[in-house]
Each structure stands twice: as structure tokens, then as C-alpha cells.
Amino acid sequence: MTYGMLVAVHSFKGGTGKTLISTNLAATLASWGRNVCLVDLDLRAPSLDAVFPADGKLWVNDYLDGRCEAMDMLKDFSKDKGTRGRLLVALANPSMQAIREVVTKDSKWEMRALHRLLSLKDLLLKKLGIDYIFVDTSPGLSYASINAVAASDLVLVISTWDSSDVAGAQGMVGELYGLLEKRAMVLMNKIPEQLIIGDMKARMVEQFRKAFKLPVIDLLPCYCDILRAERSTILALERPDHPFVAALAEVAKRIEEAGKVRRET
């Protein structure tokens, strides 16, 4: 029996594009007919509720806290968003009270949360037939992000070309992913367009591949129209002809490849 995979979308610094990229990768794969679940584990700064409006009162926080079952907090957006495959979403509670609560959690709670995250993964992949779980994390080495990485089969590292971002991400690759023996790939984002014209792009891919000692999937430019777009827009579904969407389709194919290799070995 072969199962799907959990992809942790992580970065060292904030604002690199984790939420935008995980949402659009999930939507891309769901539009291709894959069954996908997107989990917001950025409990300190939840942001997926702008894209997936919550109608219930249960959140991933409640599940991790043991206050509800997984099925009670998962919401299926496939009908709303018109995807062929299932698009389940686990939202984090964006209220100030919930965020304050998260900040006070101790390491014991985090250990229990990891256990519950692993049970959620099991349920989604083995019982609900989900092919891909994308976990949107908070930047850096927060406990929740470490849990997401620990539970992952693949880490998608999003980095900008900012030197402190690259240095921090290199540290995470060497220490955290190395220690946990995690497979990882890098996606560079928000690269100034003039730096990736013609063969400069291939040179930069090689430069970052050497720096991270990991496969670098692509270098995505900064698009002003994305910055201007409403938070609620899912480009992959609403603007399929956008070059950012085409680039992410290639990233989705690489993730599918990685899943195939994992299943065959």
C-alpha cells in the first residue's frame, strides 16, 4: 500500500512567500484532481482565513489542544473553489486570545502537539486518501515549525536572495533538516527580475544549489501585480495564465516526482 506525503513549507525569515506558495501549490494539485489538505500551522500569525473563510468555531488549535477531533475542524473547500480533487483546509485561530495562548505553550504541550500532528497525518493519508498535505509554517525555529518539519516527508524551503535570509536558511538546512534527516528542496522567491534574465538564471540556480547543497527548483521573480492582488485571490484558480502559476505548476510536478521516488524506495 502506498500513501501520499506531507510537505512542510518553511523559511528562515518572514514574508518569503510561504503562505502564497503553499496555498497555490495545494490549489494547483487539487485542480489536477489530487486530494489535498492545507494546514495552517503558523499559529502565531494565522493568515489562511483570508483565502478560506471560516464558518465553524473549531480550529487546528482546538485539535492540537485535544479539544476536538480532526474531522470536526477540517473543512472541504473543493466545491467552493471548484477543484476536481478534494481541498481540505485546517485553519489556525486568528483571534488575539488564541495567539496569546499559543505564546504561553510549553515544550510538553508542543510534544503532545507533535503527536497529534502525526495522528492527523495518519488519518489524512491512510484513512481519507489525501495525496498531499501542505503545512504552512511560521518562519524560523518556532516549536510549531520544528514540529511541521519533524512530521514532514519533504521540506520545501522558501528563500529570498537577501543574504541574511540565505544564511539563516542554510543554517536550518544544516542543523534542523540534517539532524532530522529530512529531504528538502529550495524554491527561491521574490528575486529581482533583472537578475534572472537569460543565462544569468541558470548561473544563479547553480550558485544557490552550491550554497544550500540541495536541489534548487526555481527562482521566481517578484510580480508587482501579485503584491497588489487581494489576499483572498487564489491565482492558480483565478488566473491560470499568470507566469507565477505556470512556474508553480512545475514546482508541483517536482513534488509529485519526489512522492513517486519516495514510494518506489
Ligand SMILES: Nc1ncnc2c1ncn2[C@@H]1O[C@H](COP(=O)(O)OP(=O)(O)OP(=O)(O)O)[C@@H](O)[C@H]1O
Ligand atoms: N513572487 C512574488 N511576487 C510578488 N509578491 C509576492 C511574491 N511572493 C509573495 N508575495 C507577496 O509577499 C507577501 C508575503 O507573502 P506570504 O504572506 O505568502 O509570506 P509568508 O512567508 O507566508 O509570510 P509570514 O512569514 O509572515 O507568514 C504577500 O503580500 C504576497 O502576496
Ligand SMILES: [Mg+2]
Ligand atoms: Mg505566512
